[in-house]
Amino acid sequence: MKYMLLIHQGSTPLPGSDEWEQLSEEQKGKVYGAYKEINENPGVTPGQQLQPPETATTVRVQDGRTLTTDGPFVELKEAVGGYLLFEADDLDAAIELAAKIPAASMGGAVEVRPIGGW
Amino acid sequence: MVAVLEQTFRDRWGYVLAALIGFLGDFDLAEEAAQEAFAVAAERWPRDGVPSDPGAWLVTTARNRAIDRVRRNRTLAEKTRALEVPTATEDSVDETTFPDERLELIFTCCHPALATDAQVALTLRTLGGLTTPEIARAFLVPEATMAQRLVRAKRKIKAAAIPFRVPPDHLLPDRLAAVLAVVYLIFNEGYTVPPTRGDLAAEALRLGRALAELMPDEPEVHGLLAMMLLLEARRAARIRDGELVLLADQDRSRWDAAQIAAGRRVLDRALALRGRGPYVVQAAIASLHADEPRDWAEIAALYAELSQLTDSPVVELSRAVAVAEEQGPEAALAIVDRLPLEHYRYLHATRGELLRRLGRTDEARDAYARALALAHDDAERRLLGRRMAELGGVSGPPAG
Numbered sequence: 001m002k003y004m005l006l007i008h009q010g011s012t013p014l015p016g017s018d019e020w021e022q023l024s025e026e027q028k029g030k031v032y033g034a035y036k037e038i039n040e041n042p043g044v045t046p047g048q049q050l051q052p053p054e055t056a057t058t059v060r061v062q063d064g065r066t067l068t069t070d071g072p073f074v075e076l077k078e079a080v081g082g083y084l085l086f087e088a089d090d091l092d093a094a095i096e097l098a099a100k101i102p103a104a105s106m107g108g109a110v111e112v113r114p115i116g117g118w
Numbered sequence: 119m120v121a122v123l124e125q126t127f128r129d130r131w132g133y134v135l136a137a138l139i140g141f142l143g144d145f146d147l148a149e150e151a152a153q154e155a156f157a158v159a160a161e162r163w164p165r166d167g168v169p170s171d172p173g174a175w176l177v178t179t180a181r182n183r184a185i186d187r188v189r190r191n192r193t194l195a196e197k198t199r200a201l202e203v204p205t206a207t208e209d210s211v212d213e214t215t216f217p218d219e220r221l222e223l224i225f226t227c228c229h230p231a232l233a234t235d236a237q238v239a240l241t242l243r244t245l246g247g248l249t250t251p252e253i254a255r256a257f258l259v260p261e262a263t264m265a266q267r268l269v270r271a272k273r274k275i276k277a278a279a280i281p282f283r284v285p286p287d288h289l290l291p292d293r294l295a296a297v298l299a300v301v302y303l304i305f306n307e308g309y310t311v312p313p314t315r316g317d318l319a320a321e322a323l324r325l326g327r328a329l330a331e332l333m334p335d336e337p338e339v340h341g342l343l344a345m346m347l348l349l350e351a352r353r354a355a356r357i358r359d360g361e362l363v364l365l366a367d368q369d370r371s372r373w374d375a376a377q378i379a380a381g382r383r384v385l386d387r388a389l390a391l392r393g394r395g396p397y398v399v400q401a402a403i404a405s406l407h408a409d410e411p412r413d414w415a416e417i418a419a420l421y422a423e424l425s426q427l428t429d430s431p432v433v434e435l436s437r438a439v440a441v442a443e444e445q446g447p448e449a450a451l452a453i454v455d456r457l458p459l460e461h462y463r464y465l466h467a468t469r470g471e472l473l474r475r476l477g478r479t480d481e482a483r484d485a486y487a488r489a490l491a492l493a494h495d496d497a498e499r500r501l502l503g504r505r506m507a508e509l510g511g512v513s514g515p516p517a518g
Contacts, residue, residue, distance in 0.1 A: 090281035
């Protein structure tokens with residue numbers, strides 16, 4: 001069973017931000033360590049890094065005209081900040097991995113979505 | 119014979135369906151096969167007699183039908199595990215016993231990735247064998263809504279690969295709590311709303327008994343069953359002439375003494391397993407409430423313990439009621455006035471009662487009025503109305 005884990009940063013401090021700089025070296029190290037460990041999990045295909053949601057452009061087509069808006073489809077805080085793919089036996093395994101993603105415990109959330117398969 | 123058949127179907131549905139889901143790996147296919155097998159039984163058993171092991175007969179028959187169906191349908195075959203099975207002749211019923219997989223089933227139905235209302239509906243449908251219209255009626259929602267809820271839940275189990283298993287040890291405490299919460303919720307639906315929907319309470323008891331049989335070493339499972347038995351034993355006395363009767367005013371001769379004894383036996387089992395979780399404590403409280411005179415100090419102490427475990431202001435409110443009996447209304451009011459339960463009708467009803475006892479009649483009337491405004495149903499409204507009327511008409515300044 002394959003899942004996509006969509007990482008929503010929420011209020012999670014992102015590297016480069018003031019909030020991030022306020023974290024101790026130990027806290028920062030833990031976040032990097034956690035991501036490293038996740039990416040080394042044999043079932044995981046790491047996602048590519050996404051630029052922050054401020055850089056997103058949302059596209060709609062109405063009556064044949066292409067309309068663009070500045071920013072993500074949802075609110076900035078709710079936007080997808082990253083993703084990874086995970087091949088696992090079942091949903092419990094995917095939930096366990098999702099819970100290890102730092103964003104899940106630092107003010108964000110992870111959405112677990114099964115992929116294809118019908 | 120029809121009654122015997124219905125009873126057997128009722129008793130075996132969960133077992134048969136669980137075995138089929140375990141075998142086929144598909145809820146819908148399993149449900150169809152189970153229904154088919156029950157239909158065959160309804161036709162044959164009256165003629166040929168009930169087989170020695172009805173459950174195994176039903177599973178075997180359903181399994182054979184399902185395999186035939188899968189063989190006829192290649193796309194279906196690709197999706198199920200059934201193909202690896204060597205042979206299936208229509209009516210060879212070998213009556214081997216199948217492992218009881220009802221636990222796997224209930225843990226799947228109560229998986230936290232499903233919404234609570236879906237967990238409840240699915241549990242009643244699969245383990246309880248209630249039909250969709252029955253569940254819809256019990257929860258006062260349109261049939262189409264309930265059908266949709268069940269379809270969606272089953273689809274998610276399949277699409278997201280929610281595992282069909284008893285969770286491993288590190289997940290078990292949380293998952294078991296979720297299962298017990300679903301059973302308790304079903305019980306409560308059947309217990310608290312007048313006119314009481316006894317069928318749901320009975321269903322919860324059946325599930326509770328099954329869990330106690332399947333998980334004999336889990337104290338909280340016994341705690342929940344004991345609590346349900348002890349509360350259910352008072353059912354007949356809770357409503358008199360369509361009116362809700364509070365515990366203190368209940369006619370004890372209408373309590374089911376045998377059921378209270380049964381509840382206490384189950385509670386003893388939970389205590390022997392060194393259980394001290396929320397359900398065990400609630401069962402112990404329910405047991406003390408069945409005594410006369412009641413040991414209010416002990417009841418208050420158990421509520422304090424429960425409050426520690428659950429961190430719930432509603433439990434604190436119950437503790438206050440016990441404290442009122444033990445130490446007087448003043449001490450109880452001090453507890454009640456600390457609680458963040460502004461919109462909870464029982465908080466105001468309790469305040470009203472305590473204030474009445476303290477002779478603060480006007481404040482009592484205000485509190486009852488607030489409770490009345492928040493009341494959920496007519497029986498509650500009438501009870502509160504009676505309480506207000508008992509305060510007397512226009513009152514002067516509080517006496518004393």
